């Protein structure tokens with residue numbers, strides 16, 4: 722059996738789909754943020770990905786690392802709020818594990834796992850946060866831990882990513898019962914109970930885009 726490879730095209734298509742997602746889900750993410758934050762999460766993502774969409778044609782021939790670095794920089798530069806810098810850093814660090822690869826080189830499943838871990842590690846670091854604080858990490862951390870575990874077990878890539886997405890969704894659901902200890906929802910205390918975290922919701926949909934585009 723030949724090795725599973727994710728080509729550069731995959732990584733470009735993911736970003737194209739995230740541009741669409743940010744528009745389609747803008748109202749939903751904003752509605753979630755209206756309940757426990759300041760009602761701008763959907764707007765923030767939309768501003769960021771519109772900036773990405775303006776420049777994607779000029780970056781798409783770069784290496785995966787440089788392409789994702791530009792995406793991350795656009796989010797960091799254009800988006801206020803906490804999610805801009807956090808998602809910006811995620812994309813900036815995403816390509817680091819494959820930084821030596823040229824624009825025509827794809828990545829193995831093992832490398833893809835490392836890329837996800839690299840992105841999530843920087844969110845933890847910059848957010849000074851971890852799971853159980855009612856943030857995007859409640860989605861990202863279990864998803865990436867599941868991805869790593871399935872990879873180590875030898876589960877085929879797409880099936881492993883499906884399990885990772887499911888673990889992320891379970892993490893998202895868990896945010897309903899968490900009192901926030903990071904981000905704006907902190908101020909609400911117990912009143913945040915019953916509400917999903919907006920960043921955890923967008924993270925789950927972003928992971929699903931990575932999954933949907935994976936070849937079998």
Ligand code: ADP
Nearest residue numbers: 762765802803804848850856857903904919920
């Ligand atoms: P802001 O909170 O500045 O208005 P957004 O509304 O765009 O920014 O994003 C809010 C989301 O950012 C939250 O739902 C949460 O998931 C995430 N978030 C906020 N602070 C942190 C943090 N310190 N670590 C991880 N995620 C965080």
Ligand code: MG
Nearest residue numbers: 758759761762
């Ligand atoms: Mg907000």
